Amino acid sequence: MDLRRTFDEDAELYDRARPGYPAELFTRVPVASRVLEIGCGTGQATRGLLGRGCVVTAVELGPSLAALARARMPSIEVVNADFETWPLPAEPYDVVFAATSFHWLDPATRVARARAALRPGGLLATVATHHVAGGTAAFFAEVQECYERFDPATTPGLRLRPAAAVPPDGEALPGFAAPVFERWEWELAYTTEEYLDLLSTYSGLRALPARAALLDCVGALVSSRYGGRVVKRYLTELRTATAIG
Numbered sequence: 001m002d003l004r005r006t007f008d009e010d011a012e013l014y015d016r017a018r019p020g021y022p023a024e025l026f027t028r029v030p031v032a033s034r035v036l037e038i039g040c041g042t043g044q045a046t047r048g049l050l051g052r053g054c055v056v057t058a059v060e061l062g063p064s065l066a067a068l069a070r071a072r073m074p075s076i077e078v079v080n081a082d083f084e085t086w087p088l089p090a091e092p093y094d095v096v097f098a099a100t101s102f103h104w105l106d107p108a109t110r111v112a113r114a115r116a117a118l119r120p121g122g123l124l125a126t127v128a129t130h131h132v133a134g135g136t137a138a139f140f141a142e143v144q145e146c147y148e149r150f151d152p153a154t155t156p157g158l159r160l161r162p163a164a165a166v167p168p169d170g171e172a173l174p175g176f177a178a179p180v181f182e183r184w185e186w187e188l189a190y191t192t193e194e195y196l197d198l199l200s201t202y203s204g205l206r207a208l209p210a211r212a213a214l215l216d217c218v219g220a221l222v223s224s225r226y227g228g229r230v231v232k233r234y235l236t237e238l239r240t241a242t243a244i245g
Helices: 003-017 023-028 046-050 063-072 110-116 137-142 144-150 192-199 211-225
Strands: 034-038 055-060 077-080 093-099 118-131 180-191 229-242
Touching (some): 003 063, 003 192, 023 180, 023 229, 034 046, 046 055, 055 063, 137 144, 144 211, 180 192, 192 211
Parallel strands (some): 034 093, 055 077
Antiparallel strands (some): 118 229
């Protein structure tokens, strides 16, 4: 099963439940750049690029996500295509931007393809999101019982790591100068319903046969033990690298 395609199953839910990104992240994108965004979803990061005055072409695999992105942001070009096979335009871009999407591309070709889309001196900017220890810490330890019961792939006793224990992306970047990494830790509060909506946008959970039972277990825990509200901590990592050659 192509897990990438699960995101398109409920575009409205994805648009409503997925969080955005720290505002400071977008200040690293040069003002008024021509940007190629890979996997825009419904525009969680695109809005930050538009706030910088960028001209954005977004390539989105999911047709429903692409349609909703067009409706939300009529000023941008949204192409419904797979970036890995989409014919690159003749004119290169100033920035290739991928927010929580670069890891879905083929690791054997994604860096070279991003470089081919950029002018010399252009910027590759990739964003990774990690779920880290913090927030309502007791809940995230206790909820592992639900995952162990209903998801056979869950490692017994698995716990979230602190942000300091998450290593930076060590991927080789041929054709680019040494990457620069920046990180932000931040938290969001969720009601029971909001948290279940968020979980329902995750590809692994959407593909899980016992999805409904797992969501029932998680929801009951939030409502009965945590007053219907939990706080989740995120680590957002921005990697930027300048195209050379």
